[in-house]
Amino acid sequence: PTLPYDDQNIFAKILRGEIPCNTVFEDDLALAFHDINPQAPTHVLVIPKGAYVSWDDFSANASDAEIAGFVRAVGHVARALGLVEPGYRLLANIGMDSHQEVPHLHVHIFGGKPLGPMLM
Ligand code: 5GP
Numbered sequence: 001p002t003l004p005y006d007d008q009n010i011f012a013k014i015l016r017g018e019i020p021c022n023t024v025f026e027d028d029l030a031l032a033f034h035d036i037n038p039q040a041p042t043h044v045l046v047i048p049k050g051a052y053v054s055w056d057d058f059s060a061n062a063s064d065a066e067i068a069g070f071v072r073a074v075g076h077v078a079r080a081l082g083l084v085e086p087g088y089r090l091l092a093n094i095g096m097d098s099h100q101e102v103p104h105l106h107v108h109i110f111g112g113k114p115l116g117p118m119l120m
Contacts, residue, residue, distance in 0.1 A: 003103055005051045011104035015049060025077045029069030032077045032109075041112025042081055042088070046074045052105045054094045074107050083111040089118070 006012070013019040014033070021033035024044050035043040048070045052058040058067070078088055088111035093100035 003053055005053050005057075006103055007051065009103050011045075011047050011102050011106060012051070015047070015104075025073065025080065027069070027073065029066055030073035032073065035108070040110040040115065042083065042110065044077060044081065044109040045106045046070070046077055046109065047104055047106045053103050054100065054105050055092045056094050058105045074109070078109055078111070081109070081111065083109070086111065087115075089115050 010019065014021045015031060021031075023031065023033050025032040025046075028049070030046055030048055032044050032046040035045050048058060048062065048066060050058075050062060050066055052062060058070070062070075074090065078084060081088075088109055091108040091110065092106070
């Protein structure tokens with residue numbers, strides 16, 4: 001079972017402007033910002049503005065407009081960062097086995113160097 005949404009999670013605070021972030025892109029439905037602890041030369045997080053715990057919650061419960069807006073935002077950010085030609089990686093952690101740390105859906109965008117094979 002999915003956890004209830006905790007509006008005190010760090011990304012909820014970022015969305016409310018209570019904690020700063022280094023914004024890459026923002027529109028009505030999505031926000032993208034640099035990860036505070038980057039694991040690649042480019043490491044950006046894209047989050048929907050709606051209160052969704054994870055990809056599971058989002059895919060089951062978000063509106064078609066929210067889903068379309070979020071998917072397009074991820075693609076837009078990758079293009080804007082110049083990652084399409086060299087290539088990049090998307091990753092979303094969902095739940096305990098994945099070690100999801102922040103319980104607000106986020107897609108990681110990694111790029112800026114050859115990333116090597118994905119081992120897990
Ligand atoms: P997860 O493990 O949940 O998929 O990833 C959470 C990510 O959020 C981590 O990569 C972590 O570095 C990042 N993160 C955690 N707290 C903050 C924060 O306050 N600001 C930013 N920009 N990133 C954060």
